[in-house]
Amino acid sequence: MLSRTADNLFWLSRYVERADYLARIIEATNRLAMLLAAGDGSSEWTSALVTAGCYDAFVAAHGAPTAETAMEYLALSEDNPSSIRRCLETARFNARAVRTALTVEMWETINGAWLELPKMDRSSFAGGRMSRFTDWVKDIALRIDGSGHRTMLRNDAYWFTRLGFYVERADNTARILDVKYHILLPEVSSVGGGLDYSQWAAILRSVNALTAYRWVYREGLRPWLIADLLILNQELPRSLASCYANIVTHLDSLSNAYGRQGKSQRFARTVQTALQNATIERVFQTGLHEFLTRFISDNARVGGAITEQYLA
């Protein structure tokens, strides 16, 4: 297939995944901020903006974050290149450029979302309606993901779409852990009270894993177990290990179909092996933050290798 087509598919998925992730961040932060004393959610919104990678730009434009300004910036801002609105617009732009590689179902979902978008404004999530907005975004991501899964031919177009989802998802999971890593450190948790507990729950909620945690560990929230679940657990679809199992599988499908291996396969397998051999004890010993920083840069290198090998 055309390199440009593959590139568009890869980024289409990345932007959809990012929109979904932002919706979860907004939701989790909102819940957490409400638990705190009235008027003091600003540190939570600060960390949400940091997680989304747009804190500096936000402060330059709006000063210290409040719930309203941060939420609007993350969800609807035209100025923020990775707001949900801009993610969905970019996804649709990419989709329109490669309509021929999409199934009707995928196209209609993306286009339908884009047609709804102009109706979304501050009033869409004012008061108690915020969750309706985030549910709408999550539903779109679910439908795009699902329609792709159900209707696309299992060929290179499909694999590039999947690779986009997993590379972005791995990045998102690692970032949310990295921003929150300090509350997961053992010394902090030892003095932790109710607030820590809510923060841990918020992390899990933002990757849709609160219920999963209980099924896997069947005990109260423990920070190292949360890290274990999100980093090393193969069963959790948003864990780093699970993302890499999928990345390796789809890259292998590509190299089998094309009859040639390359840098991206090698890099991805190296990252996967490191995750398979890690234990959560050793991750904490070497430093959670250091581990995550290295993972984020490795993941970016895999993305770069995919681009170089196939998309450029």
Add this chain to the structure above:
Amino acid sequence: MFIWTLGVALAFNEMLGPDGQVRAPYAGVAKWLESVNVEQLDRRRAEAELFYRRGGITFAVYGDAQGEERIIPFDIIPRVLAGSEWKLLAKGLEQRVKTLNLYLADIYSKQESLKAGIVPEELVWQNPAFRPEMTGVTVPKDIYVHIAGVDVVRIDANDFYVLEDNARTPSGVSYMLGGREICYRLMADLYGAHKVAPIEHYPDDLIATLSSVAPQSAGESPNVVILTPGQFNSAYYEHSFLADKMGIELVEGRDLFIRDDQVYMRTTEGAKRVDVIYRRIDDDFLDPLVFRPDSMLGVPGLFNAYAKGNVALANAIGTGAADDKAIYAHMPDLVKFFLGEEPILKNVPTWCCRKADDLAYVLEHLAELVVKEVHGSGGYGMLVGPQADKAQIAKFRELLKANPANYIAQPTLSLSSCPSFVEQGVAPRHVDLRPFVLTGGNGVKIVPGGLTRVALREGSLVVNSSQGGGTKDTWVIDL
């Protein structure tokens, strides 16, 4: 095409003949119209609009900042042609397009039609769409116009007139096919009661036509692609639609490159050779090394690859030399010259203002005539005498005197009408027809019907999609 008429009341009504009786092809439609009410029609119209919106079946209007993507209004009441009417029309279209191809082959080689004085030489040399670079270049199977969209109108029960021969990159076929799809979905009752000639095989015919002109070296299954200017082009939807229906790649200039006069596309598996390009980019932008150097849309070196016969282009370069409004006036003579046949389709009488006599006549009768630029299209830059005020007429008088060769004039036609669903209910509205004529190594193919365009607004008689016209499905039925 831009059409002005004397008004609906005087026009030939395709459903009700001059005697007020329902004409045979419309018997089913007339009966059906009696059985449905406005609410039912309105619901179907809304569903049709939703179909277009959801599908992103849109077009862009240039110079319109707010409406970046618009849909073309679809009128759900089909236009019906009898099989016998179509047969004659199709024969005329085939004759016309054969002539276009023979004429182009001639002006880029022996120029016999010029030597014989059928077409004045200066019309060729002064035409910016004539490409001297193409002289002496052999094109596969001597076919220049693989895809033609010939605009025809009818003015009575028997006569079809050609308004324009579109031999460059005619568009609209996706709306023809989209309209039929809607009829399946929304008009099953009416559709099922007719035996409508199918059109769905158009993409199959198109890919067969394109493949038939591939270079010999391409082998059994040539790599055919569509070259689009990109998603900001007004016809982008159509480009992607056709690529999808034919199962071929939709490429942009940047996806292609030339090595050793061979065209390749960049794929995830490396470079892949391209054999046939259905290009939806104008000549000017195809190759910055030969044509406009500022073009970002084309492929540097493409012309050489083409001239060496390593890739086929559809349509060929330089086909615009055959479809402008000055050559149009000579088409009947060209049909006789090349085929030795009487033209089946008529020409609208045309005054060529570069001729002194014609100019004098036009200046005398400006208030009755439509004056168009020779190289204009899309209904821009023209004078519609009966609708113009004194200032506009005075302005055109000056323009004509200053540069007469730039203009032609035609009478206002009494253009046929069809029942259409408009805000006021069902009413007759003016229509034209653009059938799509395919010419390949395997002969001429025309799917029955074409794109009917309708001027939906009363008073406004414009059928151009860029000027607010709509479309209808066109049914050819055996009675």
